Amino acid sequence: MTQHIAHRPRDIADCVSAYLQEGDLDGITSMFHPDCQIFFPPDQPPRQGIAGARAAFEGFMDVRPQIQSEVFSEVIVGDIALLRANWSVVAPDGTVMAEGQSTEVAKRLENGGWGYLIDCPNGPPIIG
Numbered sequence: 001m002t003q004h005i006a007h008r009p010r011d012i013a014d015c016v017s018a019y020l021q022e023g024d025l026d027g028i029t030s031m032f033h034p035d036c037q038i039f040f041p042p043d044q045p046p047r048q049g050i051a052g053a054r055a056a057f058e059g060f061m062d063v064r065p066q067i068q069s070e071v072f073s074e075v076i077v078g079d080i081a082l083l084r085a086n087w088s089v090v091a092p093d094g095t096v097m098a099e100g101q102s103t104e105v106a107k108r109l110e111n112g113g114w115g116y117l118i119d120c121p122n123g124p125p126i127i128g
Helices: 009-022 025-029 048-060
Strands: 030-038 068-078 080-090 096-108 114-120
Touching: 009 025, 009 048, 009 068, 009 080, 009 096, 009 114, 025 048, 030 048
Parallel strands: 030 114
Antiparallel strands: 068 080, 080 096, 096 114
């Protein structure tokens, strides 16, 4: 399998999409920081770590959809980045399976690329 590395924070979703289309769940999880938290689904407690990233994506492996992400904000400070994007998950037949506007915090990984540290596909959770 090909190794995809996000050289810029805004490239992470494209790498995740490439791994998803290749059916490479380990590749997908390599795009997440080991200490990550994923706030999806939004009505459940956050998924944590690499095991949480696996759980978030394993249901998509049979379909192998494409993730389309349009990053419209990227702020980088050292090894941390804040991203906002409009995204959709599109099945091979063109059906939109999910879509939203995300807020993510990315962190530089040991391999020199970028990975998600905090992934909020539907925006940050509301306190209250």
